[in-house]
Amino acid sequence: MEHVQHEMEFLSALVKGIAAQFGENCEVVLHDLTRPYESTIVAIENGHITGRKVGDPGTNLGLELLRGNTENGNKFNYVTQTKDGRILRSTSLYMRNHAGEVIGSLCMNFDITDLTMAEKTLQSLTYSGLQPEVRESFVSNVGDLLDMLIQEAQEQVGKPVALMGKEDKMKLIQLLDQKGAFLIKKAGEKVCGYLNISKYTLYSYMEEAKNAEPNE
Structure with a gap:
């Protein structure tokens, strides 16, 4: 794939499908990282999780990858928080063209706040196998x-x-x-x-x- 827009029909369906599978607590976001960074989001489901919408920017993790400070970029099953303190279990997958250049990403942010309230009973379900906490900022404008x-x-x-x-x-x-x-x-x-x-x-x-x- 040379450009996210070339597969937009399939990728949009994939975003909707993942969100439908996991429900309203799972935000799914598609970024076109060939666009200006202040408006990389081209598809999003359940944006109420982080308060974002189509046309909003990417996060700091995407910037680090584009800067070349991360070799692969993919991050699986890590924990982060929204500005209002909700706890998310996240996975970020990056797409590259045939030249190896990053062109897009598919990100899933599952809100586990209510689950963590159950502490000991649900601890094995919500934290088992998670990677160390990663600081990721979900913003609605690139200035923030x-x-x-x-x-x-x-x-x-x-x-x-x-x-x-x-x-x-x-x-x-x-x-x-x-x-x-x-x-x-x-x-x-x-x-x-x-x-x-x-x-x-x-x-x-x-x-x-x-x-x-x-x-x-």
Whole structure:
């Protein structure tokens, strides 16, 4: 398959079929990752689980894959949470064209909040074999996703912007770059405003950080 749109009829039916099989607690999402990242969702069932709809953006995990920081990308049976604290059991599968380029993804998010309330009785059913918790952000606009990535990077740096020196700002920029943040349209402008630096300084820091990375 060279493009998600070439198989849209089948993939849309697949999204509907999976959702029908597992019921209203299972959100199923189809992303066309050749589209601008702020509008990758092309089909979705049970979007009430994360509050998303067709035309909304992908998550931070998709950005990391597009950035090249994940070799395969597929994640099976992992746990994450929505903004309002609901617990999801998720699986994300990525589609590639014949050249090996990522072109789309099919994601399933099953709301297990009510099941986990049963704790000991249902623990073996809800958590058996799950992978370690993964931080994944479900957003309805790409600006919120960028805000989350910036906040996470600042937490890793461990300082407020007012106390950051050059090395701290370089580290924050490098962390954002590794997470694929600069694939988001106008991300550079937002990061410049957040760090109170010019675009020239941003590109200079990115280049300096890149040159400082050890050769593989």
